[in-house]
Amino acid sequence: MDFIPFLDLSRQYQKIKQELLKASEEVFEASTFSLGSDVEKFEEQFASFCKVKHAVGVDNGTSAIVLALKSCGIKENDEVIVPANSFIATAAAVSHIGGVPVFVDCTTDTWQISPEDVKRKITSKTKAIIGVHLYGMPFDVEGIRKIAEENKLLLIEDCAQAQGATYNGVSVGNFGKAGTFSFYPVKNLGAYGEAGAVVTNDDEVSERVKRLRNHGSVEKYVHEEIGFNMRIDALQAAFLSVKLKHLNEWNFRRREIAEFYIGTIKNPKLTFQYVPENCHSVYHLFVATIKDRDGFRDYLNQHKIGSGLHYPIPCHLQKAYSSLGYSKGDLPNSEYLAEHCLSLPMFPELRQSELEYIAQVINKY
Ligand SMILES: Cc1ncc(COP(=O)(O)O)c(C=O)c1O
Structure with missing residues (x-):
């Protein structure tokens, strides 16, 4: 692969x-x-x-x-x-x-x-x-x-x-x-x-x-x-x-990919975003959280799978906003997410063979 x-x-x-x-x-x-x-x-x-x-x-x-x-x-x-x-x-x-x-x-x-x-x-x-x-x-x-x-x-x-x-x-x-x-x-x-x-x-x-x-x-x-x-x-x-003209078709494919990830990845170490029934997501990103995020990211990379972080530093702790006086602990859920989030490959042109490989690799972690 x-x-x-x-x-x-x-x-x-x-x-x-x-x-x-x-x-x-x-x-x-x-x-x-x-x-x-x-x-x-x-x-x-x-x-x-x-x-x-x-x-x-x-x-x-x-x-x-x-x-x-x-x-x-x-x-x-x-x-x-x-x-x-x-x-x-x-x-x-x-x-x-x-x-x-x-x-x-x-x-x-x-x-x-x-x-x-x-x-x-x-x-x-x-x-x-x-x-x-x-x-x-x-x-x-x-x-x-x-x-x-x-x-x-x-x-x-x-x-x-x-x-x-x-x-x-x-x-x-x-x-x-x-x-x-x-x-x-x-x-x-x-x-x-x-x-x-x-x-x-x-x-x-x-x-x-x-x-x-x-x-x-x-x-x-x-x-x-x-x-x-x-x-x-x-x-x-x-x-x-x-x-x-192509956007509906591309968004449909993103949802198919998300459904594949949700249905096929059976690793209890990962948590996915909860999507309420009245929300129709177009999965710009497919984000998961995992305790050992950095180790997991290295593992994916070793198995030739790219990933992203959205976002590694929450806005209130960015240097750009240091003058506003926030400190670590102020917004715990955002801080937890920044330390544990990881985005899996997500774009409409992902191939089925790639998706199956990604799920297989993750399930073995
Ligand atoms: C949530 C959100 N807001 C605003 C922006 C800003 O958009 P742009 O990069 O086109 O200025 C982006 C994109 O980068 C975004 O993801």
């Missing part, structure tokens, strides 16, 4: 190469490279995929959160509750607009933002909650939305890892004032470079995101407010339109 990578994007590229080359040729012929009709086309297609009113393409998923927060009126010194068990971009976006991220713990079984801890962390300065649909699985939307409503807090969904996931049958991105997506190449829907989007059912938020991504301007050289250059490239939008 050759080395099985944690992720191999080239297998997918080979399958859709002709479609991608055709799409890029059309962009070069039209010669509009930033915003323009290819971007508008993708925005319409993505809004329809998420069953939302508006999708606004931006340059990456971090910008999407910055623009969502700013468009919804979050200001300097406002506290925004974010999960510690996430990629740092969720918190960093809050910091970029001068806000203060307040980290909360995850639950012990779903590993998602804990409603109980959110309640404990609300102060008079709290203005928003960002929930992250982590690893492709929706967080406890009902629990978090109830707290947001009772405390008059803005709810933003970070959907960077969850294109196509649903909660009670409804697509993520529909539950908060805005939802944000990353199309970083490794995502379930990934660009060939950087890209992201904000989705919303609110006309005003959509208009403001459009304005802010383009230097605060709708009409050329007329600037209503100070904005950013956070525009999406036409080439990336064209590639994303090609890939969006």
Whole structure:
């Protein structure tokens, strides 16, 4: 058996190469490279995929959160509750607009933002909650939305890892004032470079995101407010339109792979993420916990199986946030996960023979 990578994007590229080359040729012929009709086309297609009113393409998923927060009126010194068990971009976006991220713990079984801890962390300065649909699985939307409503807090969904996931049958991105997506190449829907989007059912938020991504301007050289250059490239939008047509099929295959892992790996040393019945996960990542994580990772590597860690240091203990004064022990579930998590290979093009080999190797550990 050759080395099985944690992720191999080239297998997918080979399958859709002709479609991608055709799409890029059309962009070069039209010669509009930033915003323009290819971007508008993708925005319409993505809004329809998420069953939302508006999708606004931006340059990456971090910008999407910055623009969502700013468009919804979050200001300097406002506290925004974010999960510690996430990629740092969720918190960093809050910091970029001068806000203060307040980290909360995850639950012990779903590993998602804990409603109980959110309640404990609300102060008079709290203005928003960002929930992250982590690893492709929706967080406890009902629990978090109830707290947001009772405390008059803005709810933003970070959907960077969850294109196509649903909660009670409804697509993520529909539950908060805005939802944000990353199309970083490794995502379930990934660009060939950087890209992201904000989705919303609110006309005003959509208009403001459009304005802010383009230097605060709708009409050329007329600037209503100070904005950013956070525009999406036409080439990336064209590639994303090609890939969006395949996304349901790819997500279906990810779920098949997850079901195979769950059904075939029978090693009591491993614990998998608990997925509640009303959550339809698109398995961006397949994460397990195991006591001897580093030993297990070496063992997989010796048997030519790649793996990942998502995430090895929880956000509240990152050096970047040392000024906020958190210490070890503050958010025990997130800290446990950081020390014991391991992500198995997960991408739609994994072969059945590879999956069987992975399960066999793990069962012998
Ligand atoms: C949960 C989460 N939020 C935000 C981001 C930021 O997206 P980007 O890397 O496109 O800026 C990512 C992806 O990297 C992510 O996984």
